[in-house]
Amino acid sequence: MIDVKNLEKNFGKNNEIHVLKGITETIHKGEKVVIIGPSGSGKSTFLRCLNLLEVPTKGQIFFEGEEITNPKCNINAVRQRIGMVFQHFNLFPHLTIMQNITLAPVKLKRMTKEEADKKAMALLERIGLPEKANAYPQQLSGGQKQRIAIVRALCMNPDVMLFDEPTSALDPEMVGEVLDVMKDLAKAGMTMAVVTHEMGFAKEVADRVLFMDEGIIAEQGTPDQIFNNPQNKRTQSFLSKVL
């Protein structure tokens, strides 16, 4: 579904900050990939390259066979099929929950207003927040905001969902409700790439765990391999700190 070839990313005026140093990776349809690693290792940058929120410096990314790193690619059309959830939710504060969810599908003519409203309501029922349809983001708790952010991305019927530390900005008691929504999504067969520090979630949901360190994927494997029998010294030392 997503093919990444020799991805490199540099930041800075003269590209002096080398953040991603050659990543080759494939994410298959229906697969749940969890990305772990120390802060600053390039996890967010990697994820954000997948929908071109960051433009790669070198390498290619293919989405369903289409090269999205080709300048001729219509990236807006591709992004409609890639949902993204951010650490800080990024709900639109001037819009109601309903408007937050339906803005993109309606403006992008994926659905009529009625269809979008109906779909949004069904999704809100699914996460148990139908009564918040006409509320504004400021009135919600962090956990509720993040669940709405997930629903907002889902309303576009994406083929894959990217999560960048979706629970890191939450109070501890709200982490569970967000992870539950993500687990449901995983069970429903969604293709997912998740950057997280929630190792329990990784063990339970991941088909594959990628350990990133200093801009490369230093080690990868099943949750069992990574958590119970890590080969790389860096992985071992990272896990000893977080587990």
Add this chain to the structure above:
Amino acid sequence: MTWFNAWLERLYQTFIVADRYSVLIDGFKNTLIITFGAFLIGLFIGTVVAMIKVFADGNPKLKILDVLCNIYITVIRGTPVVVQLLIFFFIIFVSAKNGIPVAILTFGINSGAYLAETIRSGIMAIDKGQTEAGRSLGLSRMQTMTQIILPQAIKNILPAIGNEAIALLKETSVAGYVAVVDLTKAGNQIKNTTYDNINPILLIALVYLALVMIMSWLLGILERRLRKSDRR
């Protein structure tokens, strides 16, 4: 109370005789028309210029437009509005008979340069995450700007926009330099025909003051409403 009666008589001579107050009413209307029209034009130009400047950041294709916008802002902010008025009326629109459309255009172009900077800073103050959320959903740059960023930016800078409208109202008082009879010019004309050097000038000062106070009051109501919607 003889001085009071004398003053009333003076007012009567100055404003009522020969229906001279009608000049003031026309001038008042023209001031409102020029201010309102110029404000709309300024808001439009300011928004477009602000958007170009924001989009040009990191997009070399818009470099030329960005340079043109910078020249526009520098020239407009670097010359007095009266001079701009003279240029528009006597150099660019030489054959214009009616000064009002020229005045609306001039003040609009002038106000646009100031509003552009205000609006641009309003746009820049919106969290980058808002743009990223919009773009990640597949919305274009333009859709993200008009649907997500601008509504929030305008709301935040409403006080500054209101102040620009108030400044604009007062600035239109130089419209009389070209063939426009605005409120100030009307007062001046009455002063010249009646040799009453005091009352016409004090009257128009009071009218400007009242207008500004009304605008501030309306702005206050608007701001309080918006703030309430934040607390909802």
